[in-house]
Amino acid sequence: MERKWFETRVADYAPLIMLIIFFGFYLIAQFILIGCSSTAVCDPVKPAFVFTKAAEPVDTQGALVSETDKDGKVSISGSQQAMAKRYRDRFIWTFAVMAQILFCFLAILFFYITLKNSLSNSGALWRLGIAFFFSLLFAFGDSMPIAAPIFQQTIQSSAGGMPGIVVIIQIANAVTYAATIGAVIAACVVLARKKTAETAGTDAKFGELAHKYEDLRSILYVCTVLLVIGVLRMTASNNWNLTFMTVESSVAARIFFSGLTTMLGGFFTLLLAGIFIPAAYILQQRAKSLLKRSGLTASARSERLKEAGFTFSWINTLPRFAAIIAPLLTGGVTDLLNKLPNPFAP
Numbered sequence: 570m571e572r573k574w575f576e577t578r579v580a581d582y583a584p585l586i587m588l589i590i591f592f593g594f595y596l597i598a599q600f601i602l603i604g605c606s607s608t609a610v611c612d613p614v615k616p617a618f619v620f621t622k623a624a625e626p627v628d629t630q631g632a633l634v635s636e637t638d639k640d641g642k643v644s645i646s647g648s649q650q651a652m653a654k655r656y657r658d659r660f661i662w663t664f665a666v667m668a669q670i671l672f673c674f675l676a677i678l679f680f681y682i683t684l685k686n687s688l689s690n691s692g693a694l695w696r697l698g699i700a701f702f703f704s705l706l707f708a709f710g711d712s713m714p715i716a717a718p719i720f721q722q723t724i725q726s727s728a729g730g731m732p733g734i735v736v737i738i739q740i741a742n743a744v745t746y747a748a749t750i751g752a753v754i755a756a757c758v759v760l761a762r763k764k765t766a767e768t769a770g771t772d773a774k775f776g777e778l779a780h781k782y783e784d785l786r787s788i789l790y791v792c793t794v795l796l797v798i799g800v801l802r803m804t805a806s807n808n809w810n811l812t813f814m815t816v817e818s819s820v821a822a823r824i825f826f827s828g829l830t831t832m833l834g835g836f837f838t839l840l841l842a843g844i845f846i847p848a849a850y851i852l853q854q855r856a857k858s859l860l861k862r863s864g865l866t867a868s869a870r871s872e873r874l875k876e877a878g879f880t881f882s883w884i885n886t887l888p889r890f891a892a893i894i895a896p897l898l899t900g901g902v903t904d905l906l907n908k909l910p911n912p913f914a915p
Contacts, residue, residue, distance in 0.1 A: 580851045581761035584753045587843040595836060603715065616719045619825045620810075621818035622727070651812070655729035658809035665805040666741050669798045673748040676791050680751040683784060687762040696754050697747075704746030708739045715829065716806075723813035730813065738806075745799060752792050756848050759784045771863040778856045779877040785852065789845045796841060800834045853879045 603614050677697065684693035717735055724730040731737070759781050765773045807826040811819045856879045860870040 578761070582757055583760070583847045583851060584756040584844045587847060588750070588753045588840070591836075591840045591843055598832075598836070599714065614715060616715065616722070616825070619818070619821050620719065620722055621815045622722055622813060652729050655727075655809070655812045658805070658812050659729065659731070662802070662805040662809045665798070665802040666737065669795075669802050670741055670744050672798055673744040673795065676748045676795055677751050679791055680748070680755040680788070683755045683788065684758055686784075687758050687764075696758075697751055700750035700754060701743075701747045703750055704743045707746050708743035711739070711742070713738075719810055723810045727813050741802070745795065748795055749792070752788050752795075753844060756785060756788055756844060759788070760848055760851060771859060774859055775856060775873065775877070778852055778859065779879075782849070782852050782856075782878060785845065785848055789841070792841055792844075796834075796837050799837070800830065803830060803833065 602611060677700075681693055681697060684696060688696070713735065716738070720734055724734050725732050762781060763777075765777050804826075807822075807830070810826075811822055814822055853874075856874060856877065857870070860873055865873070
């Protein structure tokens with residue numbers, strides 16, 4: 570008898586298939602609908618029309634501005650204020666990018682341990698090696714058509730900036746892509762893993778499926794943290810860019826950055842959902858099919874599925890749904906946080 574599609578080996582590669590599909594849509598969005606490689610489709614996004622670079626602070630002289638500290642209002646030069654804000658946001662950006670790289674390596678270590686549960690040491694390492702290879706291609710092959718012109722106009726060419734910021738971001742992106750691809754590989758291996766023999770009983774096979782579901786859920790949560798940190802790093806970059814612009818330009822830039830953050834946060838949220846939901850559905854259908862073949866009554870099957878977390882319920886689903894939509898919400902949350910008083914403001 571022919572097996573159903575969710576029981577075939579093709580279904581084990583569902584996360585990888587979804588990654589390829591979403592990557593194709595990402596390329597279409599970035600290069601055709603945003604960068605507009607074909608002018609017949611749309612007018613390209615030109616950040617230079619939005620941003621106006623502020624005059625360079627050359628010394629500590631000039632007009633005085635008022636700032637409030639614990640002793641009340643004091644007067645400092647506009648140049649001092651401008652440089653202080655640039656350095657403050659540079660510190661925040663440095664922390665964000667280093668935290669992202671650190672957590673990505675921790676995530677890769679977690680995925681390696683997950684792979685080791687199913688593969689040999691060499692099998693796990695060469696799969697992660699493939700993830701690093703493609704991540705380097707993606708990261709350093711990306712011309713960053715939106716971000717690069719902004720950095721050239723602000724952070725790369727101004728006092729208190731960082732001429733090599735594009736290379737640093739490409740390195741951070743490479744590590745992030747490696748963690749993302751590693752997560753997809755781990756999800757595929759989890760789906761394909763078979764530790765119980767074909768002759769094993771229903772309880773043993775069902776227990777293996779439940780264990781797979783737990784591993785998949787852990788991968789989801791790790792990826793959610795990765796994406797949230799990525800959005801926060803992008804927000805830190807945006808805020809640092811604002812310190813190099815005129816006051817009037819920064820108002821328009823905030824609108825621009827808000828849309829950019831929402832677009833990228835939404836895209837990667839859909840990517841996370843596209844990887845996790847089909848894989849979870851496949852495991853759920855395999856569990857249902859297994860119990861159906863076991864001869865259990867409908868009520869007994871329903872109880873077993875509920876105990877293992879395979880059935881849909883708001884109590885079980887809400888935490889996972891929150892994990893999936895968290896990166897998309899992060900853009901709105903950070904916009905709200907930016908309106909709150911900054912405790913580190915000079």
